[in-house]
Amino acid sequence: MRRDRGGLSCLNDYISIVGEDTVEELRFLASRLKGRKIQHINSTRSGGGVAEMLSRVVPLMRELGVDIEWDVIEANPDFFNVTKKFHNALHGMSEALSDKDFDIYIESAQAYNKSTKICGDIVFVHDPQPIALIQNKKRTKDVKWIWRCHIDVSSPDERVWDFLSAFIEGYDASVFSSPKFTRPLKIPQFLICPAIDPLSDKSRPMEEDTILKVLSKYGIDRQKPIISQVSRYDHLKDPVGVIEAFKLVKRYIDAQLVLIGNSAADDPEGADVLKEVKEKAKGVPDVHVLLIEPENNDIEVNALQRASSVIVQKSIKEGFALTVTEALWKEKPVVASAVGGIPLQIKNMYSGLLCHCVEGAALRIRQVLNNPSFAKRLGHNGRMHIRRNFLLTRLIREHMLLALSLGQKGDIVSL
Amino acid sequence: MAEKNKKNPFYFYTHVELRESTGLKARNARELVNIIKDVPGSVIYYHMHVFLQQHQFLSPEPPNAFAYWAVKALGEDALGEFLGSIDVYQYNTVRALREKIIEVIEGYLFDAKDIRNAPPGKEFDFTKSRTFVLPTQYVAYNLTDMVEALRNVAIGSIDFHVFNARLRLGRGINDFSNWIDTSLGYPRLAAKLERFDPYTYTLENLRFNIIDIIMNSPEWGINNAKR
Numbered sequence: 077m078r079r080d081r082g083g084l085s086c087l088n089d090y091i092s093i094v095g096e097d098t099v100e101e102l103r104f105l106a107s108r109l110k111g112r113k114i115q116h117i118n119s120t121r122s123g124g125g126v127a128e129m130l131s132r133v134v135p136l137m138r139e140l141g142v143d144i145e146w147d148v149i150e151a152n153p154d155f156f157n158v159t160k161k162f163h164n165a166l167h168g169m170s171e172a173l174s175d176k177d178f179d180i181y182i183e184s185a186q187a188y189n190k191s192t193k194i195c196g197d198i199v200f201v202h203d204p205q206p207i208a209l210i211q212n213k214k215r216t217k218d219v220k221w222i223w224r225c226h227i228d229v230s231s232p233d234e235r236v237w238d239f240l241s242a243f244i245e246g247y248d249a250s251v252f253s254s255p256k257f258t259r260p261l262k263i264p265q266f267l268i269c270p271a272i273d274p275l276s277d278k279s280r281p282m283e284e285d286t287i288l289k290v291l292s293k294y295g296i297d298r299q300k301p302i303i304s305q306v307s308r309y310d311h312l313k314d315p316v317g318v319i320e321a322f323k324l325v326k327r328y329i330d331a332q333l334v335l336i337g338n339s340a341a342d343d344p345e346g347a348d349v350l351k352e353v354k355e356k357a358k359g360v361p362d363v364h365v366l367l368i369e370p371e372n373n374d375i376e377v378n379a380l381q382r383a384s385s386v387i388v389q390k391s392i393k394e395g396f397a398l399t400v401t402e403a404l405w406k407e408k409p410v411v412a413s414a415v416g417g418i419p420l421q422i423k424n425m426y427s428g429l430l431c432h433c434v435e436g437a438a439l440r441i442r443q444v445l446n447n448p449s450f451a452k453r454l455g456h457n458g459r460m461h462i463r464r465n466f467l468l469t470r471l472i473r474e475h476m477l478l479a480l481s482l483g484q485k486g487d488i489v490s491l
Numbered sequence: 492m493a494e495k496n497k498k499n500p501f502y503f504y505t506h507v508e509l510r511e512s513t514g515l516k517a518r519n520a521r522e523l524v525n526i527i528k529d530v531p532g533s534v535i536y537y538h539m540h541v542f543l544q545q546h547q548f549l550s551p552e553p554p555n556a557f558a559y560w561a562v563k564a565l566g567e568d569a570l571g572e573f574l575g576s577i578d579v580y581q582y583n584t585v586r587a588l589r590e591k592i593i594e595v596i597e598g599y600l601f602d603a604k605d606i607r608n609a610p611p612g613k614e615f616d617f618t619k620s621r622t623f624v625l626p627t628q629y630v631a632y633n634l635t636d637m638v639e640a641l642r643n644v645a646i647g648s649i650d651f652h653v654f655n656a657r658l659r660l661g662r663g664i665n666d667f668s669n670w671i672d673t674s675l676g677y678p679r680l681a682a683k684l685e686r687f688d689p690y691t692y693t694l695e696n697l698r699f700n701i702i703d704i705i706m707n708s709p710e711w712g713i714n715n716a717k718r
Binding site: 230256464465488 | 512514532616618620621622623625627659660
């Protein structure tokens with residue numbers, strides 16, 4: 077495979093996966109964006125789904141000839157502690173927020189508003205952290221501002237939502253991953269699901285030797301069924317619930333559980349949750365709690381997912397859950413909570429299994445492990461669904477369509 | 492080469508879509524029908540075709556989003572069956588299709604003893620789609636060109652010329668039949684292509700079925716005799 081730009085895949089490499097017509101469509105749409113600059117702004121360059129997605133979208137759109145930039149706001153740890161609370165509160169979790177927290181947010185926003193240069197004609201601002209950038213709107217009259225929300229805000233803490241709404245309503249449009257995540261807003265709400273890059277280190281095909289090396293590094297037995305969950309160490313991902321489900325599975329099946337996580341720069345809670353998970357795992361045989369080094373994250377996650385017999389995502393709340401997308405793309409049977417964007421990816425019993433509690437998760441895991449042909453069918457359907465709907469090329473296409481549609485009227489647009 | 496119809500070639504277009512939330516949600520069949528009465532035609536079109544586009548590898552899949560929701564969220568199996576068995580191909584406009592959907596739901600509600608609500612979070616979310624029409628590199632001057640293009644063109648092009656053209660663009664006939672009749676002068680083949688039900692195929696199978704009908708027709712022989 078031809079690779080350049082520091083090991084990243086080229087557009088032509090995608091033809092064998094999505095077809096030449098899809099790539100040609102992208103080239104055509106890019107040609108229609110000539111003369112317009114797109115800018116993406118978020119809060120971190122590494123860790124988490126948004127940074128991962130932008131690290132692939134931006135170079136490929138640049139290869140298509142689109143003038144595009146990716147910038148990151150600068151802020152201190154106190155700010156990220158507050159925005160983590162906001163994140164949890166927007167997901168509907170109970171959070172103790174003080175007036176001081178809101179003051180910290182406003183002070184940091186004033187600072188990043190000064191230090192962030194707005195250079196796009198169309199500016200995508202991702203999630204709540206940089207949302208106050210819209211205060212630059214008055215001095216950027218011809219710029220179209222889009223707020224891209226990756227969070228399920230269907231039942232948020234009203235105090236946080238009201239605080240953020242004042243900013244959101246200033247945008248020209250918003251984007252959500254699912255209609256279920258939307259809130260009544262005065263601005264248009266476009267629906268664009270996230271996507272994975274099938275040629276990234278985390279998703280591309282892998283030699284068995286590499287898989288074995290990674291298993292050996294972490295002392296995981298290749299011969300014993302592997303149940304895994306990949307996610308940062310976060311209460312909303314319910315790693316403790318996964319251990320509880322595993323204990324129920326272990327009564328009947330001699331399997332092993334691998335919890336795989338890393339840390340993200342904008343997630344200050346990770347270390348505490350990891351400590352708690354390790355405590356809960358004490359005394360439970362065959363549980364591996366892994367903290368992957370960022371530099372090895374993608375290849376090791378790829379290997380561990382490929383080695384898995386079943387992949388779990390027992391989240392309490394989710395944005396879209398790209399870890400589910402990754403697992404389905406690898407044709408793995410997935411057992412996942414029916415929350416956030418997961419039901420968009422899994423049609424229960426067709427392309428995976430949905431669950432609602434620890435006991436349900438355990439039952440589904442046992443069913444998959446005891447029925448290999450059923451597991452294979454779920455995996456196959458899952459991969460087909462991802463290929464059609466959740467690969468990077470579709471995401472790039474919709475970003476360009478959104479940029480093209482701003483200011484357009486009518487339901488049918490001839491390009 | 493078969494004789495070329497240089498005056499009126501068939502230009503293959505394709506389409507891509509961008510979805511937008513309407514913000515409208517229905518909790519039960521009564522709310523569903525009330526909203527259906529008012530939403531733009533693109534909303535009706537989207538929900539009647541979304542499974543065809545997103546789950547094309549699964550056959551059979553639930554035929555439309557209204558039927559799927561009635562069964563999965565409301566537990567109204569009979570309503571799901573009534574909605575699922577609407578023969579979409581019998582309607583030439585979204586307006587007529589909308590009227591049929593309304594008739595089915597209101598007929599069901601007239602006889603219903605109670606109205607079930609969907610659980611919180613399972614409401615029906617009304618979505619509209621904006622269609623962007625794009626040119627492709629494929630042009631057909633005769634049946635040979637058409638078959639060659641059909642083999643290679645993006646699946647979105649088949650979707651566009653069969654479903655969008657007929658119903659959403661209000662042409663009342665699929666584009667292939669229209670061109671074969673009016674430009675090539677093969678009305679019998681055109682009628683045959685218009686007569687089969689594309690809603691019971693996956694999009695890829697639809698592609699092969701159209702090719703199959705053309706290549707097994709007497710007109711294909713006439714077309715090749717002109718070589």
